[in-house]
Amino acid sequence: MSPSDVDCSWLPDHQLHVIATLAHVDHTIDHLLRLTHDYSERGPITFTEVIRGGRAEAVVKAVAPLPQAVPRLVADALTQLRAVLEHTLYAEVEAGFGRPLTEEEGRGVEMPAAVDAGAFAKWLRDGRRRRPAPLHAGTPLVQRIERLQPFQRRNPDEHPLRLLAVYTNLAKHRAPALLEPRLGAVYPDDPRSDLTVALPLKPRPQPGDGLPLREGDVLASAPRGTRAHFSFVTTVSLQRPHTGVWSIAAHELQLLEEWVRTIAIPVLVTGSHEVSPLPPQLDIEVGREDLRGALAAAGRAPAVVRARDRITAAVARATLVEILAPSVEGPEAETLRTWLSSLEDTAVVEHAVRLGEVSGRPHELIELCRELIGEALSHKERASRPSRTDEGHA
DSSP, X not given: OOGGGOOOTTSOGGGTHHHHHHHHHHHHHHHHHHHHHHHHHTOOEEEEEEEETTEEXXXXXXXXXXXXXXXXXXXXXXXXXXXHHHHHHHHHHHHHHTSOOOHHHHHTOOOOOOSSHHXXXXXXXXXXXXOOGGGSTTSHHHHHHHHTSGGGSSSGGGSHHHHHHHHHHHHHHTOSOOEEEEEEEEEESSTTSOOEESSOOOSSOOTTOSEEOOXXXXXXXXXXXXXXXXXXXXXXXXXXXXXXXXXXXHHHHHHHHHHIIIIIHHHHHHSOSOSOOOOSBOOOSSOOSOHHHHGGGSBOSOHHHHHHHXXXXXXHHHHHHHHHSSOTTSHHHHHHHHHHXXXXXXXXXXXXXXXXXXXXXXXXXXXXXXXXXXXXXXXXXXXXXXOHXXXXXX
């Protein structure tokens, strides 16, 4: 979707604040994912070989601790996602009054997360807090709130609002977030090898998949005397406090960020989510006089999607060097790496896709390889030319 396809005119001026908060959440998630990617790239598991009977086992020797920033960044993102719902609701009530709320009126504004209809009815008639008129039973705003309640789903415990409530309650009162590195999968490099693995690779991981990583755990085993190479996937996973289920942190954050941005806020403001989605990415480290005007240039790809694109591009860069260079250690490889690092991630992935498409057609493959090598050499030549400034000082 291009900026011209997006129309956020449905968002009234009194709700423009949500754009900045969503951008802050996106920036926080992006920072978090860069940390977890670096952690995974360093190889958090060290293991040793242990002989037991007729088999050689790869046993976990140590697991590197997660950076302490990780659970706190997760908690920050989740807290801000819940906060933006409360802020949206407050702004909507205040707009209904056409004036700032009194202290007493403000205390009656809150976003419930009811797991059954009875709990929601109890919230409505809670005598301890006098609800302002827009939050009385039967009003349009209350109907919108009701549409977003966990009890509307067959399993309320998996509803995004329920998840936000339990995560942020934990962060406020007990711990930032319950995270740990876990084993996502183990798989043989050669599928024909006689290797037994602790956790086979799944094409689509689901919440609850994976295993804890502890010293002494066996990752894989093979008959003694054979060489069976294997690879493994580690995940940084987040535990749901109310069910104990572990979910990959990036997946959980994507689920909740997307729900708040594309479902919850539109429903609270308009009564429907059939509107153009709000953009997730905006630079809020600079002051802006026209926040609405900045929406046209705001990024449309959430942090989790951008992180996946970065990983895909990193793999594509390495693959292109392996294909195009005579040796990954030679000067040609360095020329290719320099050129590829100058390109946007999307361009690198496009080059890799093009190579894959012609891989079965030798003549086209050779021509495309020559073309890409030519681009790398042209980039090197341009980079080696003196700039006008350099020439002036010669």
